[in-house]
Amino acid sequence: MGIVGIALFALGIAASIALHEAGHMVAARAFGMRVRRYFIGFGPKVWSATRGHTEYGLAALPFGGFCDIAGMTANDRLTAEELPHAMHSKPAWQRVVVMLGGVAMNVVLAMAITYFVAVFAAIPNPYADRTPRVGELVCAADQAADGTFEACDGPGPAQRAGVQVGDEILAVDGRRVEAFSQVRDVVSARPGEEVRLTLRRAGEELTVPVVVEAVDRYSQATGQRVSAGAIGVTSAPVENAMASFGPLEAVPATARLTGQMVDATWEGLLSFPGKIPGVMASIFGAERDVNGPVSVIGASRVGGELVQRSMWESFWMMLASLNLFLALFNLVPLPPLDGGHIAVIAYERMRDWLRRARGLAPGGAVDYTALMPLTYAMAALLLTIGVFVMVADVVNPVRIFG
Structure with a gap:
């Protein structure tokens, strides 16, 4: 420090x-x-x-x-x-x-x-487009004690539901989202439940139901594993996120x-x-x-x-x-x-x-x-x-x- x-x-x-x-x-x-x-x-x-x-x-x-x-x-x-x-x-x-x-x-x-x-x-x-965008579709992995993710294979919940790379995530369960962290927070709190993602693909909007998978995450506060939700989606980097x-x-x-x-x-x-x-x-x-x-x-x-x-x-x-x-x-x-x-x-x-x-x-x-x-x-x-x-x-x- x-x-x-x-x-x-x-x-x-x-x-x-x-x-x-x-x-x-x-x-x-x-x-x-x-x-x-x-x-x-x-x-x-x-x-x-x-x-x-x-x-x-x-x-x-x-x-x-x-x-x-x-x-x-x-x-x-x-x-x-x-x-x-x-x-x-x-x-x-x-x-x-x-x-x-x-x-x-x-x-x-x-x-x-x-x-x-x-x-x-x-x-x-302030002019950058920060709409959450799917960067990669992966499997839902557990987290190890050292913070790394354990090995997994196969498609994750989002990919199985039909989500595609490049999709823009506009809302979760009808509630508008402006940052990928909002998507992550909702999903993390709902292991085993279904969330409905409103996506924009090629200029058209569609709603995709995704069943959230329960995974283990490592808690820094307690040193223990906790259950959390995951759908196997990573965020695409924001273009020109910082500017002078x-x-x-x-x-x-x-x-x-x-x-x-x-x-x-x-x-x-x-x-x-x-x-x-x-x-x-x-x-x-x-x-x-x-x-x-x-x-x-x-x-x-x-x-x-x-x-x-x-x-x-x-x-x-x-x-x-x-x-x-x-x-x-x-x-x-x-x-x-x-x-x-x-x-x-x-x-x-x-x-x-x-x-x-x-x-x-x-x-x-x-x-x-x-x-x-x-x-x-x-x-x-x-x-x-x-x-x-x-x-x-x-x-x-x-x-x-x-």
Whole structure:
């Protein structure tokens, strides 16, 4: 494991969090709001210094950060000096812009990283056709303890069902797939069952039922063999999978790839709750899902592996993906996330619109004390999940290179 790589990726995470909070701070100051504190980390104070009206500092637990804006809620106690600069007294659109400042900073950082990688190295080609395509038809083989596949002969399940080399796999059981890994995941989880592959061959679509064969796979987590499904299909390599771009060409390429990454991140967020039981099971020896959630510890370990193998393009693109995750995750409309504050502002506006329609005066700022139980519950849930993921990253870390 590359210690330097781990440290570099951890530093990249810290910088991403710092810039997220800086986005809030810059936007708040632009609208005349008072920023009391700008801290990286939570918990006991490690270091701080005051400049102007703001205390800048580092805290002991490097799991996030915060930007304390005076009057962020109507329940915030204000000094006479802070009162004219209170956030809750500003127009709703300004408050929304401030809450989106961190999200915007993460998106800009992700795009900047992607742009420079596109110009100076290579990025996943956003124009490449990544439709899963059959590259080879083989028999379904068991896996040995050393990771190699044991000998087998004869046609595999897919070949017996009529699948041909060059077929494009469009869907599995009617559900669209965009990567061969999605096909593999479905098949692996269904040994002995039938799956229906929607294929495109010579411009025409057809559906082929395939009976999944049960095979043995070696579990790195437990050191034991486990049963998995296989149909004897390998993926054809994607043509021009990586590409470099000139300074001007890189602009639309960066925008297109960022959009694709946002889509993938959004799908990952939607599937996040369903992956938590697997993370908890991995603590006790179950197979760790390489596509499952990781903590700062796990992400830094993977970053260390990439640096150790001089895979700098992947290192930087992983950091770009992390920034997009931070951006979208913070948009979840629940406190204490940025999206939760935006939801409250939207509620105030909608409520006041309805009150005006009834000839009533605006209802005033929301009393955040009523939201504290939900805020505490969400914070406790996020902390609990974070602890479980960190434990899993220590006892059964994700290994992308086996």
